[in-house]
Amino acid sequence: MTIENHFAVSAVEGARRQNIPLERVLEGTGIAPDTLQTEGGSVDPSAFAKLIQRLWVLLEDEFMGLGPSRSKPGTFATMCQLVIHAPNLEVMLKRGARFYGLFEDALNIELSRDDSSAFITFNNTFNRFDANHFLEESLLVIWHRTACWMVDQLIPLKSARFSYPAPPHQSAYKAIFNTELHFDQAVTQLEFPAKFLELPVAQSERTLVEFLRESPADLLARPAKDESYAGRIRALIGYDIECDLPAFESVAEQLGLSPQTLRRRLKEEGTSYQELKDLIRRDIALHFLNKPQYSIHEIAQKVGFAEPSAFHRAFKKWVGLTPSDYRQTHLD
Numbered sequence: 325m326t327i328e329n330h331f332a333v334s335a336v337e338g339a340r341r342q343n344i345p346l347e348r349v350l351e352g353t354g355i356a357p358d359t360l361q362t363e364g365g366s367v368d369p370s371a372f373a374k375l376i377q378r379l380w381v382l383l384e385d386e387f388m389g390l391g392p393s394r395s396k397p398g399t400f401a402t403m404c405q406l407v408i409h410a411p412n413l414e415v416m417l418k419r420g421a422r423f424y425g426l427f428e429d430a431l432n433i434e435l436s437r438d439d440s441s442a443f444i445t446f447n448n449t450f451n452r453f454d455a456n457h458f459l460e461e462s463l464l465v466i467w468h469r470t471a472c473w474m475v476d477q478l479i480p481l482k483s484a485r486f487s488y489p490a491p492p493h494q495s496a497y498k499a500i501f502n503t504e505l506h507f508d509q510a511v512t513q514l515e516f517p518a519k520f521l522e523l524p525v526a527q528s529e530r531t532l533v534e535f536l537r538e539s540p541a542d543l544l545a546r547p548a549k550d551e552s553y554a555g556r557i558r559a560l561i562g563y564d565i566e567c568d569l570p571a572f573e574s575v576a577e578q579l580g581l582s583p584q585t586l587r588r589r590l591k592e593e594g595t596s597y598q599e600l601k602d603l604i605r606r607d608i609a610l611h612f613l614n615k616p617q618y619s620i621h622e623i624a625q626k627v628g629f630a631e632p633s634a635f636h637r638a639f640k641k642w643v644g645l646t647p648s649d650y651r652q653t654h655l656d
Contacts, residue, residue: 327367330493334458338389376541390459392429411614414521437518445513469543476526477558485509524610553589572597606642613651620647
């Protein structure tokens with residue numbers, strides 16, 4: 325996958341308005357100036373990520389000069405550090421939205437839901453600074469993919485809505501958002517199944533350190549769609565955290581494969597159904613550990629362990645903490 329050079333041209337617009345030479349902006353990115361002037365050209369994803377990081381450093385602005393005010397480097401990292409201990413995705417997104425709302429010329433981000441869908445809405449008017457909507461679209465991608473990382477699985481979008489007309493390069497949006505696209509809408513908004521809001525945050529301060537080494541630039545550069553069979557199984561059953569895990573044969577049937585073929589495909593991907601079930605059991609454990617009315621013994625049984633000691637060993641292997649330590653950290 326490569327990235328259409330339209331997005332790279334839009335990314336450097338803030339630097340251009342500040343009269344920073346293009347050659348200086350592209351320094352160390354591996355992108356030649358001629359590339360951005362080539363009709364129909366494209367940029368390598370790793371080079372695009374370097375470009376975004378370069379713009380942050382050069383402009384001292386995570387909004388890349390495309391917002392009504394600067395977002396100082398480290399703002400996104402601080403938000404992640406504040407939400408990493410949220411009990412579930414819903415709380416994580418609400419805390420993140422409140423954090424960005426603290427700043428002057430704040431991002432106006434709203435999380436809402438109905439019986440079947442959840443909505444992340446961006447009520448911002450950046451058009452005066454962001455004529456190509458690059459910052460607006462980047463924020464959509466960053467928030468969605470950060471949410472996916474927080475719960476350790478792909479959250480499939482039901483739709484993406486944009487408050488402006490369809491651009492000439494709208495075909496590229498399908499690869500970015502992998503969902504139905506609607507332009508000329510009242511708001512810019514992502515829609516996904518509401519049931520994902522209940523998923524527990526599966527990351528920790530330890531895993532966050534690695535995540536922040538490359539993010540959010542890396543989030544903008546890599547595709548969101550997980551076409552692996554492991555990813556498809558997680559999307560199929562990973563969010564039904566209070567339901568019994570289906571038999572392998574049932575999963576294979578739902579994917580239109582024989583059990584033998586699915587077992588072989590998972591082996592080729594370096595995993596197995598047992599390993600995927602362990603990840604799902606981890607999510608179930610995290611979900612119930614955030615509910616103080618359940619004892620650790622009860623949670624062990626829900627996860628499928630007859631002996632609490634076996635659950636303790638497994639959970640520490642999954643998360644790096646004992647169930648008691650995890651509960652104390654997240655409920656304090």
